[in-house]
Amino acid sequence: MLEIKNLNVHYGVIHALKDVSLTVNQGEIVTLIGANGAGKTTTLRTISGLQKATSGEIILEGKDITNVSASQRVEMKLSQVPEGRRIFPAMTIVENLELGAYLRRDKANIKKDMDNIFELFPILGERKKQLAGTLSGGEQQMLAMGRALMSRPKILLLDEPSMGLAPLLVREIFNIIVNINSTGTTILLVEQNAKMALSIAHRAYVLETGSIVMTGTGEELAKSDEIQKSYLGG
Amino acid sequence: MLTCFIATKGGATLDQFLQQIVNGVSLGSIYALVALGYTMVYGIIKLINFAHGDVYMVGAYVGFAVTTYLGLGFIPALIISMVTCAVLGMSIEKIAYKPLRNSTRIAVLITAIGVSLLLEYTMMYFVGPEVRSYPKLLSPKVFKFGNIIINMQQIYIVLTTIVLMIILQYVVNKTKVGKAMRAVSADKDAAQLMGIKVDNTISFTFAIGSALAGAGGVLVGIYYNSIDPLMGMMPGLKAFVAAVFGGIGSIPGAMIGGLSIGMLETLVSGYGNSMYRDAAVFAFLILILILKPSGLLGKNTKEKV
Ligand SMILES: Nc1ncnc2c1ncn2[C@@H]1O[C@H](COP(=O)(O)OP(=O)(O)OP(=O)(O)O)[C@@H](O)[C@H]1O
Ligand SMILES: [Mg+2]
Numbered sequence: 001m002l003e004i005k006n007l008n009v010h011y012g013v014i015h016a017l018k019d020v021s022l023t024v025n026q027g028e029i030v031t032l033i034g035a036n037g038a039g040k041t042t043t044l045r046t047i048s049g050l051q052k053a054t055s056g057e058i059i060l061e062g063k064d065i066t067n068v069s070a071s072q073r074v075e076m077k078l079s080q081v082p083e084g085r086r087i088f089p090a091m092t093i094v095e096n097l098e099l100g101a102y103l104r105r106d107k108a109n110i111k112k113d114m115d116n117i118f119e120l121f122p123i124l125g126e127r128k129k130q131l132a133g134t135l136s137g138g139e140q141q142m143l144a145m146g147r148a149l150m151s152r153p154k155i156l157l158l159d160e161p162s163m164g165l166a167p168l169l170v171r172e173i174f175n176i177i178v179n180i181n182s183t184g185t186t187i188l189l190v191e192q193n194a195k196m197a198l199s200i201a202h203r204a205y206v207l208e209t210g211s212i213v214m215t216g217t218g219e220e221l222a223k224s225d226e227i228q229k230s231y232l233g234g
Numbered sequence: 235m236l237t238c239f240i241a242t243k244g245g246a247t248l249d250q251f252l253q254q255i256v257n258g259v260s261l262g263s264i265y266a267l268v269a270l271g272y273t274m275v276y277g278i279i280k281l282i283n284f285a286h287g288d289v290y291m292v293g294a295y296v297g298f299a300v301t302t303y304l305g306l307g308f309i310p311a312l313i314i315s316m317v318t319c320a321v322l323g324m325s326i327e328k329i330a331y332k333p334l335r336n337s338t339r340i341a342v343l344i345t346a347i348g349v350s351l352l353l354e355y356t357m358m359y360f361v362g363p364e365v366r367s368y369p370k371l372l373s374p375k376v377f378k379f380g381n382i383i384i385n386m387q388q389i390y391i392v393l394t395t396i397v398l399m400i401i402l403q404y405v406v407n408k409t410k411v412g413k414a415m416r417a418v419s420a421d422k423d424a425a426q427l428m429g430i431k432v433d434n435t436i437s438f439t440f441a442i443g444s445a446l447a448g449a450g451g452v453l454v455g456i457y458y459n460s461i462d463p464l465m466g467m468m469p470g471l472k473a474f475v476a477a478v479f480g481g482i483g484s485i486p487g488a489m490i491g492g493l494s495i496g497m498l499e500t501l502v503s504g505y506g507n508s509m510y511r512d513a514a515v516f517a518f519l520i521l522i523l524i525l526k527p528s529g530l531l532g533k534n535t536k537e538k539v
Binding site for chain 1: 410413414416417420421423424425426427428429430431432
């Protein structure tokens, strides 16, 4: 579904990604874990086209999209929930969701999908006209996810969806991610909450200062000593 | 104090006051149209487009040309001027500002001043520096309400402004491209993740802002009857003050700001001395910047420069 080959990204002189390669297969949940500043966000931003790669290839469903614009990548059914949610604070919940469907023209289906989002996140359905900026952190995360789903993505990139949320809510968000995946959406999940991420992921990659240092199934990594020590606090 | 003054002086003074208000609303409408362009462009790329007043000047000349040489009427002149200015605004953005998208803000600001001078002196080269008078497009009829006089130009100015603002509100709030404009203004990265093309949206914003300035140029031509290549400087600055007063980035703010500055100016001329009216506007700007830098309807955010 998505394949990244030898990706390098620089910010000026900072070499943020060093020959990163990873694969996400159709139907999988793949997680990318790593410490602060490891380059997780940079990886996702480069995949979605917000950040230019210095070298390397990004291949989506067999097509090289390395030089395709960010908005065209959305058209190719790749969608991202950015770090920090980045909802449009001065717009209502409905307007935010409508923007998620910006490239679609099938009005009737958009309406149907919006109803589905409200089923997935009932709290959003109760506050359709509320300004997004006045929602709580958890609600904003749900809105950001709903907004990304409105483009009907085949692959969804999630950047730290659990950031700043209470444990109970984190569990709920992860359940919803599994739920979204079970309806056929492929997922690439970036997390600092390695324990939760590994528990739902089919496969995982570990990023350390810009390089992939380990990969395996979620279970394998959760058991590995090094991961236990560095990321699972045991 | 003003009301007490009016009450003691009786009816004649009240009439005089209302007359100033009528004049102020007419002038203020034109400022509001120009202020909208400043505020929309600032909202989307955080640039104070100093060339905006000159786009308004070009609009006035286009209106002058098509009415004088082609004998067109008010409405066609207005539309042609708006379209020409929209194309001009988009071209300025493409040629002068877009290559500087990732440069420092001061570099873009200096470029904007350069574009302003370029427009002024290019126009002067072609039409000469002299003042030209607009042909009479509207009937000289005036309407009298007691001692208050409202002329045809004022009615056209206010009606045109209202219609354009209604259309603008509709475009910004209800259409897809309007939603894209608001999304890009709020967060460019997030907008791209929705599939919005940021460059096209910025271009469209310049088109709309410039078209409104073009309309303002034609309206000022029929109101004051005289135009010249440097006519955009002072109204441009005042419209900028209006945008700051309303809260830069806010569309309703620019409308209210424009009307307020127009009123302030006519009241100062009417009751004080017309020599002070420009000074009053800029003194007002300084006051706003000290008392409420975010303006009436602006967001109270600290700007990272
Ligand atoms: N816009 C930028 N300009 C310069 N350096 C940057 C920029 N964005 C990120 N970096 C640097 O690149 C490296 C990777 O950052 P990135 O945001 O990808 O890390 P991350 O793994 O997402 O971290 P976190 O878990 O804290 O979100 C860091 O050293 C960071 O300082
Ligand atoms: Mg990050």
